[in-house]
Amino acid sequence: MKSLWVMAAALGAALSLPAQAQDKVKLVDVIELSGAGAAAGTNWKNGADMAAADINAKGGILGKPVEIVHYDTQTNPGNTRAAVQRGIDEGAYAILGPIFSGPIGASMQISQRAEVAQIVGGEGAGFTKQGNPYIFRTSLSQTAAMPKIAKYLKDTVKAGSIAVVWVNNDFGKGGRDAILPELEKAGIKVAVDVSTEQGQADFTADAIKVKNANADAVFVYLNEEESARFLRAAKQQGIAKPMIGETTLLGAKVLELAGDAANGAKGHVGLSTDAPIPALQEFGKRYREKYGFASDHNGIKGYMAVFMVKWATERQKKLDKKGLADTLRGATIKASEEPGVLMDTVIEQNGDLDRESFLAEVVNGKQVINTTLPRIKP
């Protein structure tokens, strides 16, 4: 029986946490570092680390250094919840991450109950519609991005029919559910609707299916690696129709992996280190120097998230957790005031963002931005 007490005591000691000193700005980053979201999460983590280093090099926030602790979620909702709870118990000033919708859904009530802001990388439509005043995005949501794609398909590509290829996870399914009504509104027929699996072995069958549908264009909404492999398979099958994507398809990683199979791909880009904005390009350059590979949009999001905290804290002039969320809600952050947010960003009452975005095309293995699209509500 004695061993039982000892075990319980040890367990208690292991799971209770030391009190926190108030001389730092403690941010807890709850992020996908293993499991299905590991690639995205690693980019985000690097971006956030870079932001903290940049801030601390210039004296921190209100004179206090930023400390970021990363907790892996294993891309699992239950673990994410534990990690967010841990962050809050440790007195986190704000929670950063995660990126996947499931883990966000499982953890957002925790930060809401504790009245702590949670700045996430998710693009799925659902979680800002639940009236949670403590959740904030770092990018456009799919519901904001997809109308732009539909318009682009109708006006620029002039497609009458389209093949939709999507990855069957929360990211891909969310995007597909968001674009189908927009396509219908634009009068574009969906010739074939192809669901794929994350980590699928081979995309040849999918490419044949798309080829046989003979649509005017192909909308590709997959994660980075799968995008690259689909582009390669499509090229091998001789699909000559334009490949249209949203952010991921034109990402640096896809261009690197797909090689010349990516040439001619075009579409809408929310965040890109190739955007015609010097701050973004500069960020991309420094990121590559520091980590040895190009940042995708998640790296940019992680960087911006930390600077959103900095801006709001300096605006409220104190380290008040609830005040941080109140300051962010409905705010407009100008890049001229806070260069770290990289682009002018409008935060809506529900945590959605509105900002400029881009239309781009891949030419000779490089992303070329053609058009900068204005904010939805200028």
Next chain:
Amino acid sequence: MSSVLEVHDLHKAFGGIKAVNGVSFSVNEGEILGIIGPNGCGKSTLFNCILGQLEPTQGAVKLDGRDVTNMRPSALNRLGVSRTFQLLQVFPELSVRENLILAGQEHQGSMLGRLFGARDAGLSEKAEQMIGFFKLGHLTDAKAGGLSYGQQKLLDAAMAFMAGPRLVLLDEPAGGVNLTMLGDLKERLRAINAEQGATFVVIEHNMDFVMSLCTRVIVLAEGRMLAEGTPAEVRANPAVIEAYLGH
């Protein structure tokens, strides 16, 4: 005399090899029937076919006139047919008492009754009796795996009698048992036969054991029946002498 077990024209082939090739016999109530034969004559295969462990290629097995061919071993056991195996088969992790209770519990009440009823399924007393009868008294709570070979053999036999079977098939009960134990075992078997009227079929190598225990003997050779009769008749049968000398 009514027959407890009837075997009709039983065949069992493994690929091209005919291990049992048309064996028919019957066992009468209260009898101790011995089956002998050289190694590989099909004794164990015959047992396994009777007991549903193997599927006979052809033929029928009847218990009290009812066809039980291919019946599953567990169902057959619940009809009162019990057995031991050639190799020792007790449950080493359970105690002697637990082994015995296990051997009898499926004959007590219903499945649900066993779940919600007594932990020993009301068999503790019976087990104690059996332990006493087989002279394992000092080992009641010992793990079966820790017993000596002879003691395990006794336990193995005791388990076969736990449910008060009508018919017991013993596969080489004397194998590997020392002489003192052997006398003990023979005495126990005879006593059960006399007291409970249980019917036995014994496969054995040990001729002395069979000849002194059994009331009737069947001789198998190459899957067929070579001879049948009282021990004295079989001993005198020229075909049997030849088959045994021939080997």
Next chain:
Amino acid sequence: MSAPALQDAAASPPRAARRIDAALVALILGAVILWFAPVGMGRYGTYVLSLWLVMSIGVMGLNLTLGYAGQTSLAQAAFMGLGAYATAILTTKFGVSWYAAFGISGLLTFAVGLLLGFPALRVRTHYLAFVTLAFSTLVWLVLRNEQWLTGGTFGISNINRPEFFGIKLFGALEFHRFVVVVTLILSLALWWLIRSPWGRAFTALRENPVRAASLGIDTRAYTLLAFAIGSAYGGFAGALYAPLVEFIDPSPFALSQSFSLLLMVVAGGAGYLFGPFIGALLGVVLPEWLRFAGSLYLILFAAIVLALLVVCPQGVSGLAERGWNVLRRKSGGAR
């Protein structure tokens, strides 16, 4: 307890009986400790403790299937998923009380276990592993694809925690205590089952199915029941998981999680009553505790499990038993 058992215990040295009582005492004492353990621990610690207990229930079920009846199931996480989704859908969409949903989850997974096990165990016993492998992935596909019912990849959120005679159990501590009580009840039920004649039959068919059958033990029925009851425990665990996390999506119920539950059973010690608690402690609490190691924590976790199994394939319980035997022999020699 029945009269013969008492007589029996009185008549002979009751060593076995005393060991069983120790298990009972340890279960109740453990529950009392866990009732008070989270005081001053914060919500995170409390949540991890609750998660540990919930996973322990799932592992307990698998321990019955694997450790006692000797059958490998690769679908325990899928059964947890069925229980979690049944509870979530019934409570959020149909307003059914949690208690009813809990019962329905158990019955549903029990029935599915029977349906699944029946054909699989007819073929040949160890093919249950392969059939459950397929089943596990099929369940995951349905959970992900049938969005109208399960919320698809977006899951089901805002799953309410139950009330207990009008007391709301929304707080971490209150719900933890509720989980402790439910875990205790389920452990006691399993303790009863294992020491009943059924438990003896399970052990027998794991150790020697052929001999067991010759003693009248209906191996097919008992194996099927062990699997179905084990699956029902998965369902019960799921029914607690949903309100604990207050959100479910298909990912915690994927095949890899079934593997991970299997790992917990074996690492904790298959066939030991307390094995599941230790296994779940290894699987749930150890990675949390190893977080100080930063990005290497999962490697460290797997290396510990690997080393443990190489040193002692019977898991922690086996290791403890081995140590205990050595100690006893030493003290015996000293006397």
Next chain:
Amino acid sequence: MAEFIAYLIAGIATGAIYALAAIGFTLVWQTSQTINFAQGEFVMLPAVLILLAVKLFGLPLWAGGLIGIAVFLLIFGAGFKLVVVDPMIKHGVLPLAIATMALSIIMKEGAKDGFSAEAQSFPSLVPTDMVNLLGISISLQHLAIIVVAFAAIGLLQWFVGGTKLGRQMQATAQNPTVARILGIPVERMVLLTFLLNAALAVVASLLISPIYLAKFSNGETIGLFAFIAAIVGGFNQVRGALVGGILIGVADSLAAAYISTQYRLAVPLVLLVAIILVKPEGLMGRKEERRV
């Protein structure tokens, strides 16, 4: 019809990938009755090790390749057998299978932390051009995988049946006790099987990674499908891996084409259940004697 053939060929090509990975399952099963749940990671890792060697030491690809392959054979051929399999083998199949699950986590997380969380392109040994076969275009890469899968299994069959060493290995697989009495160096034979398994994993890795990219998580899908392929084909026959792999690949491809892309995973699994209910030892498998 042309469309059907195109799907069929795509399925065969994917199936050959699964088959290459599945051979390892059957080899290890035959000699040690072990299921290696890290098999997918065995196929993932060689490519990562090669890229890592290139990155760390700035070596040309061929030199990095040699180092990566040597390290892999040493650790995951010989080391795996000596450190993990040997101490555990006598305790039955399950603890060892669980240990390989832990091993797969170590390999996966190690590749992620030691190399990269992102996919990297891996140079192809064969040209990436397309060729036209009977009016169906197929890439040389896929063609090479199909050829190598068939050749590997043909060679293995020949080796096991036609050489002295192979027959010794076969004898060890079927009955180690008797083999030992016959004077066969059983330990060395088992070690040889594990080295062979690791070598085949390297071959698979070199062929698959140019298409599949080098990424820490790749083993999950390959491992699962190879496992299914081995069950379907029969665990105790090397050629079972080929039959099972191709069947699963074709089923997957045709399911995506004609049934449902959302449920494409379900079709190989339903096939699996159907086959083991009818023929539990797998399509090509030998019936294993019941051990009473």
